[in-house]
Amino acid sequence: MANEMLDDAVRSLRESGVRMTPQRHAILEYLTTGHTHPTADEIYRALEHRFPNMSVATVYNNLRVFREKGIVEEMNYGDASSRFDFVTTRHYHMICEGCGKIVDFNYPVLDDVETVAAHLTGFKVDRHRLEVYGTCPDCQSKVQ
């Protein structure tokens, strides 16, 4: 079972002159294998047994590179640390205010907002970000 997302990312990075190191590859692998929305520290702790000498700075450096190349999206929500999401298909985020859980959901891309916003502000629009906040089913049942 090949990991196409991983392969694509590696290829795309190589093509733009980014070297592939074992640590870098492992971070990409982690992001593309079901681990959604981790923090930098979560990635670091998940990989430190494979790379006992890896520095936290390496995780941050790579996440910055990936962000700059459009491979991952960085999210700051609330007061916690940043979370990083491998960019695949366009989706938005539903965030639980109780436990911080993040769930993806699909919705038609809001192109009209970008058009209107560009017209009103004079900005050259690049992208937008939408997050919906609420209470997840687990936290709903806990409160009752």
Place this chain on the structure above:
Amino acid sequence: MANEMLDDAVRSLRESGVRMTPQRHAILEYLTTGHTHPTADEIYRALEHRFPNMSVATVYNNLRVFREKGIVEEMNYGDASSRFDFVTTRHYHMICEGCGKIVDFNYPVLDDVETVAAHLTGFKVDRHRLEVYGTCPDCQSKVQ
């Protein structure tokens, strides 16, 4: 020229049992007089000449109170510190990726997104947040 927004905020806070101190009043005043989207530190520095003994903690404490009461909105965007926005009418934010400038723009509230998201995820929806990123006119002319 009275500041209605300020008066409303003070009244609403008083009614919910929040005491009005000179520092607290000054922070509200700052937020309602044309200073949009400041950081906690910007507020602190703007007021320290009037309140030489004021602590940074006071600014943070008050911003938390205001946020809990729905008087201000806290925004974390990018890697910088939180910015705080006095809540008036519903609006969204356009953010410049070049210089960090934030401009408000109005757009019909995206109720439908909340409904769909609630249906897809099972969350109980509370609110949403939308930000558009791009390049402001100033930065556009600089780049050329």
Place this chain on the structure above:
DNA sequence: TTATTAGATTGTAATCTTTATAATTAGTCT
């Protein structure tokens, strides 16, 4: 295959933002 070189990693310290804590001060209510 080896040498080269620019980029990547490491380890650590430093920075920056935000929160915690305890003591003091000061609004608000009666």
Place this chain on the structure above:
DNA sequence: AGACTAATTATAAAGATTACAATCTAATAA
């Protein structure tokens, strides 16, 4: 005015992220 309780202050601490210099290594080509 007095009492009660919240707010402020000052400081320390925590936590996340970045800076930096030294070392290492992936990619390239001889």
